[in-house]
Amino acid sequence: MKAATLFEALAAILPPANFKFAEEEMRPYECDGLSMYRAMPKCVVLPENEAQIADILRICHAHRVSVVARGAGTGLSGGAMPDPNSVLLSTAKMMRVLSVDPLACTAVVQPGVRNLAISETVAHHGLYYAPDPSSQIACSIGGNVAENSGGVHCLKYGLTIHNVRKLRVVLMTGDIVTIGSDGLDSPGYDLLALMIGSEGLLGIVTEVTVKLTPKPQLAVVAMASFSTVEAAGAAVGDIIAAGVIPAGLEMMDRIATRAVEDFVHAGYDCEAAAILLCESDGTPEEVADEIARVSEVLRKAGATDIKVSNNEAERLRYWSGRKNAFPASGRISPDYYCMDGTIPRAQLPRVLNEIAALSEKYGLRCANVFHAGDGNLHPLIMFDANIPGELQRAEDFGADILELCVEVGGTITGEHGVGIEKINQMCVQFSPKELTRMHDIKHAFDEHALLNPGKAVPTLHRCAEFGKMKVSQGKPMPFADLPRF
Amino acid sequence: MKAATLFEALAAILPPANFKFAEEEMRPYECDGLSMYRAMPKCVVLPENEAQIADILRICHAHRVSVVARGAGTGLSGGAMPDPNSVLLSTAKMMRVLSVDPLACTAVVQPGVRNLAISETVAHHGLYYAPDPSSQIACSIGGNVAENSGGVHCLKYGLTIHNVRKLRVVLMTGDIVTIGSDGLDSPGYDLLALMIGSEGLLGIVTEVTVKLTPKPQLAVVAMASFSTVEAAGAAVGDIIAAGVIPAGLEMMDRIATRAVEDFVHAGYDCEAAAILLCESDGTPEEVADEIARVSEVLRKAGATDIKVSNNEAERLRYWSGRKNAFPASGRISPDYYCMDGTIPRAQLPRVLNEIAALSEKYGLRCANVFHAGDGNLHPLIMFDANIPGELQRAEDFGADILELCVEVGGTITGEHGVGIEKINQMCVQFSPKELTRMHDIKHAFDEHALLNPGKAVPTLHRCAEFGKMKVSQGKPMPFADLPRF
Numbered sequence: 028m029k030a031a032t033l034f035e036a037l038a039a040i041l042p043p044a045n046f047k048f049a050e051e052e053m054r055p056y057e058c059d060g061l062s063m064y065r066a067m068p069k070c071v072v073l074p075e076n077e078a079q080i081a082d083i084l085r086i087c088h089a090h091r092v093s094v095v096a097r098g099a100g101t102g103l104s105g106g107a108m109p110d111p112n113s114v115l116l117s118t119a120k121m122m123r124v125l126s127v128d129p130l131a132c133t134a135v136v137q138p139g140v141r142n143l144a145i146s147e148t149v150a151h152h153g154l155y156y157a158p159d160p161s162s163q164i165a166c167s168i169g170g171n172v173a174e175n176s177g178g179v180h181c182l183k184y185g186l187t188i189h190n191v192r193k194l195r196v197v198l199m200t201g202d203i204v205t206i207g208s209d210g211l212d213s214p215g216y217d218l219l220a221l222m223i224g225s226e227g228l229l230g231i232v233t234e235v236t237v238k239l240t241p242k243p244q245l246a247v248v249a250m251a252s253f254s255t256v257e258a259a260g261a262a263v264g265d266i267i268a269a270g271v272i273p274a275g276l277e278m279m280d281r282i283a284t285r286a287v288e289d290f291v292h293a294g295y296d297c298e299a300a301a302i303l304l305c306e307s308d309g310t311p312e313e314v315a316d317e318i319a320r321v322s323e324v325l326r327k328a329g330a331t332d333i334k335v336s337n338n339e340a341e342r343l344r345y346w347s348g349r350k351n352a353f354p355a356s357g358r359i360s361p362d363y364y365c366m367d368g369t370i371p372r373a374q375l376p377r378v379l380n381e382i383a384a385l386s387e388k389y390g391l392r393c394a395n396v397f398h399a400g401d402g403n404l405h406p407l408i409m410f411d412a413n414i415p416g417e418l419q420r421a422e423d424f425g426a427d428i429l430e431l432c433v434e435v436g437g438t439i440t441g442e443h444g445v446g447i448e449k450i451n452q453m454c455v456q457f458s459p460k461e462l463t464r465m466h467d468i469k470h471a472f473d474e475h476a477l478l479n480p481g482k483a484v485p486t487l488h489r490c491a492e493f494g495k496m497k498v499s500q501g502k503p504m505p506f507a508d509l510p511r512f
Numbered sequence: 513m514k515a516a517t518l519f520e521a522l523a524a525i526l527p528p529a530n531f532k533f534a535e536e537e538m539r540p541y542e543c544d545g546l547s548m549y550r551a552m553p554k555c556v557v558l559p560e561n562e563a564q565i566a567d568i569l570r571i572c573h574a575h576r577v578s579v580v581a582r583g584a585g586t587g588l589s590g591g592a593m594p595d596p597n598s599v600l601l602s603t604a605k606m607m608r609v610l611s612v613d614p615l616a617c618t619a620v621v622q623p624g625v626r627n628l629a630i631s632e633t634v635a636h637h638g639l640y641y642a643p644d645p646s647s648q649i650a651c652s653i654g655g656n657v658a659e660n661s662g663g664v665h666c667l668k669y670g671l672t673i674h675n676v677r678k679l680r681v682v683l684m685t686g687d688i689v690t691i692g693s694d695g696l697d698s699p700g701y702d703l704l705a706l707m708i709g710s711e712g713l714l715g716i717v718t719e720v721t722v723k724l725t726p727k728p729q730l731a732v733v734a735m736a737s738f739s740t741v742e743a744a745g746a747a748v749g750d751i752i753a754a755g756v757i758p759a760g761l762e763m764m765d766r767i768a769t770r771a772v773e774d775f776v777h778a779g780y781d782c783e784a785a786a787i788l789l790c791e792s793d794g795t796p797e798e799v800a801d802e803i804a805r806v807s808e809v810l811r812k813a814g815a816t817d818i819k820v821s822n823n824e825a826e827r828l829r830y831w832s833g834r835k836n837a838f839p840a841s842g843r844i845s846p847d848y849y850c851m852d853g854t855i856p857r858a859q860l861p862r863v864l865n866e867i868a869a870l871s872e873k874y875g876l877r878c879a880n881v882f883h884a885g886d887g888n889l890h891p892l893i894m895f896d897a898n899i900p901g902e903l904q905r906a907e908d909f910g911a912d913i914l915e916l917c918v919e920v921g922g923t924i925t926g927e928h929g930v931g932i933e934k935i936n937q938m939c940v941q942f943s944p945k946e947l948t949r950m951h952d953i954k955h956a957f958d959e960h961a962l963l964n965p966g967k968a969v970p971t972l973h974r975c976a977e978f979g980k981m982k983v984s985q986g987k988p989m990p991f992a993d994l995p996r997f
Contacts, residue, residue, distance in 0.1 A: 177697070209855075210854030210887055210921070212926055215941075217673070310802075373613070401697075441696070441697055461700075467956030467957075471949060483699075
């Protein structure tokens with residue numbers, strides 16, 4: 028750990044403004060969107076091109092110093108949280124759109140390009156980049172790749188994995204590889220899928236070839252009110268069972284609609300126990316037909332009221348409430364903790380009931396806002412960190428929700444990643460044999476485990492200490508038999 | 513290699529009818545759909561359940577004997593070709609549909625279940641399994657998972673990877689892992705995507721949770737004639753650029769339509785240089801609207817004639833020609849070699865021209881039949897193996913086509929896999945650094961490289977001997993520097 032030599036080597040390849048080690052300069056990087064956890068890195072580097080990234084990784088590899096990559100820092104699971112022994116590598120200076128091919132419907136962009144900037148750049152071709160996380164105005168495509176981000180339209184248009192064709196990646200050794208292709212499939216093992224969602228543990232992405240989608244001629248939102256949360260949850264399944272794949276299918280409960288309505292005046296029914304927002308897009312004929320079918324299903328499912336957006340301004344207003352649900356919750360509670368889990372759609376009514384029971388048990392309010400069509404929950408647990416014990420209760424409440432998701436056949440994350448936040452729950456999700464495969468894959472890409480240490484995939488020791496371990500083939504594994512990492 | 517002990521151990525766990533080692537009994541397993549390569553295995557095992565598969569792999573692992581898994585044997589790249597030193601493991605006796613959940617739109621099936629049998633089983637729920645390889649009446653879901661199979665509808669409905677939620681897999685050690693989940697996403701590295709398309713090199717699948725799709729109310733095919741192949745190729749791009757994602761978008765050239773028309777009388781225009789088949793599905797309103805839009809695009813793109821199917825019988829007749837293109841080619845040529853490569857759609861006109869030039873160069877006819885919407889080519893090279901030199905010329909012609917696919921930014925396979933057929937072209941597609949990652953992944957799952965040896969991922973030595981090696985970062989890699997495997 029020869030810090031002087033490391034710093035000298037980094038200083039030799041980076042302009043002074045792109046290499047920061049003074050505490051006040053590093054302060055902006057001490058956390059990501061999971062702001063309850065903070066740490067200062069060893070130093071911050073801001074490379075401007077792929078060659079600099081390769082040099083930085085080669086230097087760090089030689090010094091056996093770990094590296095944490097950071098996109099826009101909007102992540103909610105602490106995936107970009109620094110480590111005192113690590114170099115923090117920000118891709119913020121790599122924000123060029125390198126090329127756009129409107130015929131192939133693709134664009135090649137650097138990792139620091141903002142999600143929404145891609146759509147803005149290609150808008151004059153009638154195209155856009157489909158995945159739309161709520162943070163899309165700020166989050167970067169590199170971070171989206173690391174987290175396999177989704178958004179309100181991913182039910183119809185897919186997650187990041189479904190909208191990225193090719194990546195250039197620098198491995199920890201400084202080697203550069205290209206994975207994926209400009210064609211629709213690629214031979215050999217699916218390294219592209221492996222890299223997407225790997226949370227910065229396998230390599231650092233320097234170029235992303237994204238798939239662009241033609242902008243639909245028209246989009247219309249139907250907003251339905253329900254007198255019980257269960258009825259709204261059941262209606263979600265009915266829509267899908269009717270053969271409709273809506274462009275978006277979102278649910279908010281009364282705690283959420285009331286918080287939002289005071290804030291953005293989206294026109295929500297605050298008496299309803301829950302509302303559903305169901306978007307249809309396509310040609311005017313397709314949209315009219317789909318909205319009619321959806322409305323019929325919603326009515327049969329017991330909707331007490333259905334409103335349909337009459338124009339684009341109204342549609343955007345309906346969505347503005349959903350997209351501002353997180354900041355709106357901040358107005359009614361000093362602190363909130365946004366969870367992210369995915370369940371089979373059929374389990375929605377049961378899980379919503381159990382979350383309500385947990386809310387009682389922990390004495391904390393919880394607003395439910397989620398991508399209902401995907402079964403991707405985002406419960407917002409409200410608490411006050413200044414009241415002793417509330418932060419801990421919020422964390423325990425959150426952990427219980429995640430374990431409930433696993434219990435009903437779902438997963439501990441939909442789109443926010445594992446990071447540091449959910450690393451213990453990985454022990455509930457996966458057996459030691461499954462986690463061992465993941466460690467072996469890590470080893471294949473990053474032999475000395477220098478990329479983003481301590482994130483995403485727990486050691487088996489950590490799981491044993493956490494005390495919850497998925498049993499393997501019906502037999503609990505004794506602590507002493509666990510492989511060591 | 514204690515054969516007696518191995519055979520004794522296998523005989524102890526399998527009923528006699530499920531363990532074959534007499535030459536005449538093993539003959540049906542000597543090749544898959546790539547029938548120009550044949551070999552006899554050491555023995556054939558036909559396990560009936562997961563526990564038997566785990567036992568077989570454990571025994572083979574202990575004896576360090578390799579194992580080749582085989583589904584229905586319809587694969588076209590030799591992925592299931594036996595090896596004289598390997599046990600051939602057929603999943604043909606594992607053909608039960610274990611459960612169907614119509615609300616979640618999923619079914620859990622064993623690997624030997626035929627692709628079409630899944631759709632037949634769930635038809636009364638108004639559901640079907642979307643990926644439809646031409647061999648769907650015979651091919652098994654286990655083989656589909658191994659090859660990441662597509663079909664004529666995969667442009668809209670995706671490949672196998674997009675239609676599988678969860679797998680149970682036995683690793684070479686006999687350990688059983690579950691990957692994927694009943695939710696829409698899964699944390700950690702994407703082991704599900706890694707396993708799908710891994711051609712039997714990482715594990716043997718024992719249960720597949722497939723996603724089911726609601727059957728559309730109506731499907732209609734528009735069939736357009738073009739006076740040049742280039743115009744038909746360009747029309748494909750125009751349809752996609754117009755924002756339409758057809759349920760199917762297929763192209764056949766005149767050599768293909770003439771061969772087929774004599775055979776199945778599908779009603780094809782045999783004077784056209786090429787025809788496009790474009791399917792629309794959905795509600796009657798959606799279909800009417802989409803067919804009108806597609807027809808307009810086709811007319812503008814220079815279609816000389818457009819026919820639209822008037823009823824289901826006519827639609828199936830139009831497709832029957834496309835689905836029988838391979839056997840029809842067998843009627844006009846003693847032998848044919850079906851290629852499979854994928855290119856960016858915009859490169860269609862250029863690649864079709866170059867294939868025509870290669871056809872001249874090699875003096876062999878080539879019918880072009882392909883999933884145009886995906887840019888997935890299936891050139892059928894016609895030859896007579898009894899004429900000395902023609903098989904070699906056909907293979908060289910095929911290799912040139914694959915390298916052309918890579919050159920224009922595409923890949924050497926769309927849906928048939930690499931197997932033994934395209935293993936040399938993997939050296940053209942990937943750099944040594946990229947192949948090294950694949951070998952390291954193999955090692956993570958199968959330390960002694962016992963599963964399907966010699967398939968899918970070439971050793972770097974093999975690439976060096978093949979004489980074509982993708983250069984890494986602009987510098988050719990000297991033979992002496994290659995890692996050894």
